[in-house]
Amino acid sequence: MAENDYRILVVDDEEDLCEILKFNLETEGYAVETANSAEEVLTLDLSSYNLLMLDVMMGQMSGFALARKLKQNENTKDIPIIFLTARDTENDTVTGFNLGADDYISKPFSIREVLVRIRAVLRRTIGQSEEEGHNMIKYQELILNLDNKTLSIEGNDVPVTKTEFEILRTLLEDKGRVFSRQQLIDRIWPNDVLVLDRTVDVNITRLRKKVGPYSKCIVTRLGFGYYFDA
Incomplete structure (x- = not known):
């Protein structure tokens, strides 16, 4: 304003x-x-x-x-x-x-x-x-709206699945913290669903493609997991 x-x-x-x-x-x-x-x-x-x-x-x-x-x-x-x-x-x-x-x-x-x-x-x-x-998590021009569960980048809406949204939310809420695949599974997937580590990797790959200029912010720490580098 x-x-x-x-x-x-x-x-x-x-x-x-x-x-x-x-x-x-x-x-x-x-x-x-x-x-x-x-x-x-x-x-x-x-x-x-x-x-x-x-x-x-x-x-x-x-x-x-x-x-x-x-x-x-x-x-x-x-x-x-x-x-x-x-x-x-x-x-x-x-x-x-x-x-x-x-x-x-x-x-x-x-x-x-x-x-x-x-x-x-x-x-x-x-x-x-x-x-x-507007209950949001922002990083530069990347905005997660927690009320209507949407992602926008540079003012443009980016379609994401519920799983992709929750992964990005988890990483953004605790920038710099490394989350293991198991920690992400425990936080995001229902307890009665069998999820493999590979499933996490596939969702991360898709998410990186969708966030475009911020893909490099989703960092892999080999042997440990993933984190958002701000």
């Missing part, structure tokens, strides 16, 4: 500060909207925002109280939050993180610091979200 795809809501009762942050964040390519109170935020549809920046000390409802409400709501509980505050105390910091904050920035702050913090939070939280949505 590119920066200009991220939507950020800045919430602070200082309108000038909101405008300064909005201008600088939009210059960086973010889509930014502002609000000047917690009460105003609660009237908005927050589901499309990728990040909320909340001032702690605001009017009737504080940023902490707002965050508590948002974290209790199923539709907003996963939106990352960065707190902005003029109160740099250990208790406030602990309170913020206990509420589920992703970062805490003390005023006065430099725009450069804010940009660095925002990038770090988005990279961490959006990355986790995408991985959770």
Whole structure:
């Protein structure tokens, strides 16, 4: 996701500060909207925002109280939050993180610091979200999707059998570890099926052909077995 795809809501009762942050964040390519109170935020549809920046000390409802409400709501509980505050105390910091904050920035702050913090939070939280949505094992442009049991290489789907998929999964999940033929048999084939060492070799050969540019990563350790060399 590119920066200009991220939507950020800045919430602070200082309108000038909101405008300064909005201008600088939009210059960086973010889509930014502002609000000047917690009460105003609660009237908005927050589901499309990728990040909320909340001032702690605001009017009737504080940023902490707002965050508590948002974290209790199923539709907003996963939106990352960065707190902005003029109160740099250990208790406030602990309170913020206990509420589920992703970062805490003390005023006065430099725009450069804010940009660095925002990038770090988005990279961490959006990355986790995408991985959770697509349970995958990746090595460069080779991707095993564990949810729909598919393999793609450089964006192209590669048909594999269940056995080939499980062999590749086993090797990828523990890169560098040498698996003997018997270990692979024990992990992948049903216990009531008689499988010869040669069967493993045949499946490895077929798998190497299918993974193309990554065939050399599936290495034979003579006398021991196979491993994925990353």
